[in-house]
Amino acid sequence: xSARVAAAAALAxxxxxxxxxxxxxxxRYLATECMTCHRAATAGGAxxxxxxxxxxxxxxxxxxxxDGKLPNPVMQNIARRLTDQEIAALARYFATAxxx
Amino acid sequence: MSRLSRRKFTALTGATVATACVPLFVPRxxxxxxxxxxxxxxxxAGGTVARYVNKDAAGAIDVTLIEPQAKFxxxxxxxxxxxxxxxxxxxxxxxxKVARGGVRVINERASAIDRERKTVRLAGGTTxxxxxxxxxxxxxxxxxxxxxYSEAAAxxxxxxxxxxxxxxxxxxxxxxxxxxxxxxxxxPPNPYRCPPGPYERVSMFAHVLKSKGHKRSSIIIVxxxxxxxxxxxxxxGWEKHYPGMIQWHDPKLxxxxxxxxxxSNEVKTDLATHKAALVNVIxxxxxxxxxxxxxxxxxxxxxxxxxxxxxxxxxxxxxxIGDACIPGDMPKSAFSANSQAKVAAMTIxxxxxNARTFPARxxxxxxxxxxxxxxxxxxxxxEPGDGKIKEASTFVSRKGEAADVRKQNYQESLDWYAGIxxxxxx
Numbered sequence: 001x002s003a004r005v006a007a008a009a010a011l012a013x014x015x016x017x018x019x020x021x022x023x024x025x026x027x028r029y030l031a032t033e034c035m036t037c038h039r040a041a042t043a044g045g046a047x048x049x050x051x052x053x054x055x056x057x058x059x060x061x062x063x064x065x066x067d068g069k070l071p072n073p074v075m076q077n078i079a080r081r082l083t084d085q086e087i088a089a090l091a092r093y094f095a096t097a098x099x100x
Numbered sequence: 101m102s103r104l105s106r107r108k109f110t111a112l113t114g115a116t117v118a119t120a121c122v123p124l125f126v127p128r129x130x131x132x133x134x135x136x137x138x139x140x141x142x143x144x145a146g147g148t149v150a151r152y153v154n155k156d157a158a159g160a161i162d163v164t165l166i167e168p169q170a171k172f173x174x175x176x177x178x179x180x181x182x183x184x185x186x187x188x189x190x191x192x193x194x195x196x197k198v199a200r201g202g203v204r205v206i207n208e209r210a211s212a213i214d215r216e217r218k219t220v221r222l223a224g225g226t227t228x229x230x231x232x233x234x235x236x237x238x239x240x241x242x243x244x245x246x247x248x249y250s251e252a253a254a255x256x257x258x259x260x261x262x263x264x265x266x267x268x269x270x271x272x273x274x275x276x277x278x279x280x281x282x283x284x285x286x287x288p289p290n291p292y293r294c295p296p297g298p299y300e301r302v303s304m305f306a307h308v309l310k311s312k313g314h315k316r317s318s319i320i321i322v323x324x325x326x327x328x329x330x331x332x333x334x335x336x337g338w339e340k341h342y343p344g345m346i347q348w349h350d351p352k353l354x355x356x357x358x359x360x361x362x363x364s365n366e367v368k369t370d371l372a373t374h375k376a377a378l379v380n381v382i383x384x385x386x387x388x389x390x391x392x393x394x395x396x397x398x399x400x401x402x403x404x405x406x407x408x409x410x411x412x413x414x415x416x417x418x419x420x421i422g423d424a425c426i427p428g429d430m431p432k433s434a435f436s437a438n439s440q441a442k443v444a445a446m447t448i449x450x451x452x453x454n455a456r457t458f459p460a461r462x463x464x465x466x467x468x469x470x471x472x473x474x475x476x477x478x479x480x481x482x483e484p485g486d487g488k489i490k491e492a493s494t495f496v497s498r499k500g501e502a503a504d505v506r507k508q509n510y511q512e513s514l515d516w517y518a519g520i521x522x523x524x525x526x
Contacts, residue, residue: 025456029446029458030458032442032446033439033442033461033463035523036435036438036516036519036520036523037515037516037519037520039522039523041518045511045515046512046515047516073477073479074465077463077479077494078463081461081481081492
């Protein structure tokens, strides 16, 4: 496989993943679980505001909880069942949705 | 296609069409009235489902919420009122924002459901038609589960397990106690609303007595259960903050609850007769009457549901959510009710507005305050499995945790309360 073909294949995979990851409808559904606690949250509270957080930051934090690198059993428990695709969908939703 | 018989071809095509139509359901004819969702009960289950369907359907579904009280005092966080950490106004909510969002709010009691005609009758005689109905009436108390107890006796021996006037009565009685007085709580048998709630309440009793400088007052819990939620954590906290003040009598110790006498304020067990200054009786519980009268409950007094959708197992046009349902491994809590409401809301939008649906998933966390800034939590994730809502993973606070962890838990619980009440009431 030439470098060009490999690059094209990689791009195709990336595009496919990205398309799957940007399932905002899925993100919107999964986000309802977050809303129970984060709906009224402010930046200074124990439960932070997660609306408007950059997608990459959001995904990194949720994966941190999922992998047990960040403390808090509530968040670890929530994050443990999320796939990478679901985390990406959530990240996209919260990055773009307006806090109600 | 030559090898396919006409019958096989028809069957296959039919199956394909049927499969394709499953998530879409029957399209409503143009010009037909909008589909109607009616929700009975405006607590954390009913308020959530009404608001989520209304908001996400963006006008495609007519949503009506029937709740007899114009103002709703939450049972969750009412222990913090008992303990003096909140006032009643801060745990009381109205439906103005729910109505402003487009939900038709009827502050009247729903008196009956006609599942044949798909209507709800209001106490005033009006009938409200539905295409889908959500029944979320919460619990009723089984007054006779404690011999001698009754609705009338609750004016002397408050239960305060449905928040409002009863919570105020209990708190006023608590605040009038003098040093040396005895409080007796009769805890409820499983299943009941808010598993750690009775023990958080006892913690709040003890906190108030301690704050008032009581040295000789005591609290006895007469429990029909051999164990209770977060038991090790509560017992550790009681010993730490209120040494010697609280006794827990399990069935092995008390031998059986014989009854109460509201006139003499006595609680009788096989072990002893306790004459108390304050008796808090939390009886056994069952689904709210309207759910039982409509034939939605089984022999347990609670309502079986399909864990994939929160639909009643008795009627595919009816959903039962919150404390009235049989939630499998989930506890009966406001958090659980809110979580179940979101699964029901998604299913209802799928059926009435052709919205996309996803596999159900549920979660819960219960925080309990033992003493100022000493808060513990338990929670879990749940998914459909083995025909019920099945536990996927759980967590619970650990004994001996650092003070800053417990304080953080308390701060979390305050933020959670603000969040969930905004989710339910707007």
